[in-house]
Amino acid sequence: MPRFFILLILCFLSNCVSATLHSNNEQSQLPYRNIAYSIQVGSFKKLENAGKLVDSLNKKGLDAFFFKYNGVYKVRFGNYANANLAKLQAAKYKKQGLISDFFLVHPETYAINSVSARKQSKAHSIRANIVVDAHNYIGTPYKWGGTSSSGFDCSGLVRAVYRLNGLDLPRISQEQFRAGKFVLKAKLQQGDLVFFVTNNGTAINHVGIYIGNGEFIHAPGSGKSVTKAKLDNSYWKRAYKGARTYF
Numbered sequence: 001m002p003r004f005f006i007l008l009i010l011c012f013l014s015n016c017v018s019a020t021l022h023s024n025n026e027q028s029q030l031p032y033r034n035i036a037y038s039i040q041v042g043s044f045k046k047l048e049n050a051g052k053l054v055d056s057l058n059k060k061g062l063d064a065f066f067f068k069y070n071g072v073y074k075v076r077f078g079n080y081a082n083a084n085l086a087k088l089q090a091a092k093y094k095k096q097g098l099i100s101d102f103f104l105v106h107p108e109t110y111a112i113n114s115v116s117a118r119k120q121s122k123a124h125s126i127r128a129n130i131v132v133d134a135h136n137y138i139g140t141p142y143k144w145g146g147t148s149s150s151g152f153d154c155s156g157l158v159r160a161v162y163r164l165n166g167l168d169l170p171r172i173s174q175e176q177f178r179a180g181k182f183v184l185k186a187k188l189q190q191g192d193l194v195f196f197v198t199n200n201g202t203a204i205n206h207v208g209i210y211i212g213n214g215e216f217i218h219a220p221g222s223g224k225s226v227t228k229a230k231l232d233n234s235y236w237k238r239a240y241k242g243a244r245t246y247f
Contacts, residue, residue: 032179033168034112035079037086038105044073065160068136079168110166123247126165127191133161134209134217140226142219154207154219173207180244188243196239204241
């Protein structure tokens, strides 16, 4: 075989290996943002009512989600650069009849935006908050395609929990995977995301929130509710494709 073709093949193989290693160890490829100002509305005892408000807001492109706090469901949406802009938008939506009373969630509310003398202490606080918020969603019904009166899909759950803690991740699990930083399975910490390929697929299609002790919280699928699972379960062990951190 001519030397030129041998060199060409070696170069191709080298690039393939490099691409594979890069896919496993890549740094963030997609941007994710800290939350600045958000709008919070509603206070519902029933999940269905919070879900209906979320549906109506999402139909207007407002990217809303619900969460439970002190026994009631509340709704948040938006990521506005400053308080004046958030107020103007909220007033507009109130005038349109989309919302009633509201208040602004300020960026300093989130641990991710707080001033900390020790970066490690700050990260630990955020991770602990993520675990608590993830637990609060246990029992919420699954809904493919995002948040609604029926609940969450897997990536929608992850995104809602992270938004409650000041980070606005991409919407789709594949993009969430690409946005994070590589972390070894043996080095997982609370709040990291774990990714899977299920149903004999070839692309990442499932994500959960690692909560420690080999467990993660996720929205498992249609007809099921948000729950815990173990990474060493035979099914999830086979489906596991990697983990990402965002801190």
